[in-house]
Structure formats: C-alpha cells, structure tokens
Amino acid sequence: MAVATGVGAAGDATPSLRHRLAERGIDRHLWLLLPGVAFILLLFVYPFIYGLQLSFRPLKGGGAFANYKTFFSDSYLRDTIWITLKLGVPAAVLNVAAAIPIAYTMRRWRRGRRTLTALLVVPITLGTVLTAEGLLNYAGPAGWLNKVLRDLHLVKDSLPLLHNYWGVFLSLVITGFPFAFLLISAYLSGIDPVLERAASTLGAGGWQRFRHVTFPLLAPGVAITFCLSFVLAFSVFPSAQLVGNPAGSTHVISIAAYHAALEQYDYPLGSAIAMVMAAVMLVIIGIVLLWRNTLYKGSSGGKG
Numbered sequence: 001m002a003v004a005t006g007v008g009a010a011g012d013a014t015p016s017l018r019h020r021l022a023e024r025g026i027d028r029h030l031w032l033l034l035p036g037v038a039f040i041l042l043l044f045v046y047p048f049i050y051g052l053q054l055s056f057r058p059l060k061g062g063g064a065f066a067n068y069k070t071f072f073s074d075s076y077l078r079d080t081i082w083i084t085l086k087l088g089v090p091a092a093v094l095n096v097a098a099a100i101p102i103a104y105t106m107r108r109w110r111r112g113r114r115t116l117t118a119l120l121v122v123p124i125t126l127g128t129v130l131t132a133e134g135l136l137n138y139a140g141p142a143g144w145l146n147k148v149l150r151d152l153h154l155v156k157d158s159l160p161l162l163h164n165y166w167g168v169f170l171s172l173v174i175t176g177f178p179f180a181f182l183l184i185s186a187y188l189s190g191i192d193p194v195l196e197r198a199a200s201t202l203g204a205g206g207w208q209r210f211r212h213v214t215f216p217l218l219a220p221g222v223a224i225t226f227c228l229s230f231v232l233a234f235s236v237f238p239s240a241q242l243v244g245n246p247a248g249s250t251h252v253i254s255i256a257a258y259h260a261a262l263e264q265y266d267y268p269l270g271s272a273i274a275m276v277m278a279a280v281m282l283v284i285i286g287i288v289l290l291w292r293n294t295l296y297k298g299s300s301g302g303k304g
Contacts, residue, residue: 048278055272067272077273080253081280087165087252088234089284091172095180095233096226100218103185104210107193117185121178131174132242135167167243168250172233180229187221188214223292227285234281253277 058066071077102120106113123131139145141158149155161167191214199209215222237254244250253273261270 051271051274054268055275057268059266059268067269068276070269071273071276076251077256080251080256080273081276083250084234084236084252084254084277085280085284087168087172087236087240087250088230091169091176091233092180092226092230094173095176095229096184096222098177099180099184099225100222103181103188104214106185107188117181120181123174124178126175128171128175128236128238129242131171132239135162135171135174135243139167139170162243163245165244165249168236168239171239171243172236175239176229176232179232180225183225183228184218184221187218187225191217220292223288227288230284230288231281234277234284253280 055067056064058064058070060066062069106116109116126134137143139159139161141162145161146155146158149159161170195213195217196209199213204212235254236252237258240246240250240252240255246252246255254277257270257273257277260266260273
C-alpha cells in the first residue's frame with residue numbers, strides 16, 4: 001500500500017501536457033489572437049503576396065523580371081529611389097534628433113507639460129493634406145513668412161520654399177515630429193530616473209548621465225522611432241504632389257508607382273515599383289536595427 005501510494009503521489013506530481021504547454025505560454029487564451037492574425041493576413045500578408053506575384057506577370061511579356069528590368073533600366077524611374085531617400089532619411093533623422101532633447105527636458109517638468117505636449121502633437125490632427133495647404137498660404141511667394149521677411153528687409157525676393165524639395169521636407173518635418181516626440185516620450189517614461197540619480201551621486205554631470213546611462217537605455221526606442229518615422233517619410237505622396245514638384249525634384253517612388261498603375265494602367269509595373277519600395281525600406285530598417293544592437297546588449301531597463 002505504501003509503495004502504491006508513493007507511486008500514485010509521484011504520478012500526481014508529474015505535470016500534465018496542458019500544464020507544460022501553459023508554462024510555455026500555449027493555452028486557450030491564444031484564441032484571442034485569431035482576430036489580430038486574421039486582420040494581418042487580410043490587410044497586409046495577402047495584398048503583399050498578391051502584389052509580389054503580380055509584379056512577375058508583365059503586360060508586355062519579356063520574362064518574369066521584365067518589370068524590374070524596366071524600372072532599373074529607366075533612369076527617370078530608377079532615380080526615384082535616391083530622390084525619396086534624400087527626403088525620407090533627413091526628415092526622419094531631424095524629427096528624432098529634435099524629439100530626444102525636447103522629450104528628455106520635458107520629462108523633468110511638472111507644470112505645463114501636458115499643455116506643451118498637446119501643442120506639439122497638434123499637427124497629427126491636421127494630416128498631410130491640410131499641412132500642405134497651410135504651407136501654401138504660409139510659405140508661398142505671397143505668404144506670411146515671405147511678407148514678414150521682406151518687410152524686415154531680410155530678403156529682397158520671396159524665398160522659394162514651395163514646389164521644390166524644401167516644401168516637401170518641411171511638410172514631412174511638421175507631420176512627422178509629433179509622432180517621433182510621442183514615441184520618444186513613451187520610451188523615456190519607461191527608464192527609471194533612479195539610475196540617473198545614482199550616476200549623479202557618483203559625480204556624473206548632466207551630459208555624462210545622458211550619454212552613458214539614459215541614451216544606451218533609450219537606443220532601442222530611438223531605433224524603432226527612426227524606423228517608423230522613416231517609413232512614414234519614405235511613403236510620402238500628398239506632400240510631393242501639393243507642395244513639391246512631382247515631375248522633377250520630388251518625383252518620389254510612390255508617385256512613380258501611382259503613375260504606372262493608375263495612369264498607364266500597368267498594374268504589374270506598379271506592383272514591381274511597390275516591391276522595390278518595400279525592399280529599400282527593409283534594407284534601411286535592417287541597417288538601423290543592426291546599429292541598435294551595437295550600442296547596447298544588456299537589459300533595456302525600460303520599454304526599449
């Protein structure tokens with residue numbers, strides 16, 4: 001009886017398959033993921049696969065890679081990659097670089113922080129189209145900015161700020177900065193301020209605390225913020241049309257895809273251009289994530 005009882009106790013101590021799976025995070029709560037998985041499959045995976053296979057079916061024949069050959073052999077189309085990178089990368093860098101010191105400084109404020117945050121994120125509510133229309137009235141040849149500069153005798157002629165590179169760049173900064181600021185603020189809120197105070201007791205100054213304590217912990221968040229800001233800037237379309245020169249200096253890759261698909265009715269070529277656009281974004285994102293891994297490999301200490 002004692003032996004049987006011991007065997008029974010040992011058997012009862014062995015965890016069941018359900019418990020072993022639960023320890024690995026596999027349980028019936030996974031059914032809650034189904035709506036999200038279905039959403040991703042329908043709105044992201046299926047369109048991507050459909051566009052990818054469509055890009056290998058050129059209307060005019062010439063083989064599966066004919067559309068890609070057309071894109072890279074045509075300098076007018078090929079140059080859209082460089083034009084879009086010249087807009088997307090500097091805009092993302094500026095937005096993140098400006099968001100870090102502002103969010104870092106505001107983290108210590110107790111009064112007025114919510115009001116200033118609300119003012120900084122107002123452009124998100126406007127959208128790219130309203131922002132572009134505002135720039136047309138503000139920075140145009142007869143806009144307020146040029147009028148003030150002429151009245152102050154700072155310039156003789158109006159500054160060419162619209163229908164060129166700078167018009168699109170300003171639009172990307174205005175609409176992209178609030179997004180970067182909110183993300184950086186969220187990551188900073190996850191870093192324990194006790195770490196900085198501990199460094200201060202060891203004699204570290206403000207810059208040393210930021211460089212050796214805060215920024216390494218913030219680096220993963222900075223990388224993710226840059227990637228998301230870059231994707232938003234690289235996919236620019238309304239700004240390039242409204243305040244840029246879509247046939248010249250701001251002939252970005254999204255406009256090329258639009259013209260091919262909806263003006264020339266060459267959907268396979270438009271899909272090929274979209275695939276090239278996605279590939280360029282993935283390369284830039286991969287480089288940034290590799291850079292992030294070289295900065296800090298320990299515990300993130302927060303939301304990073």
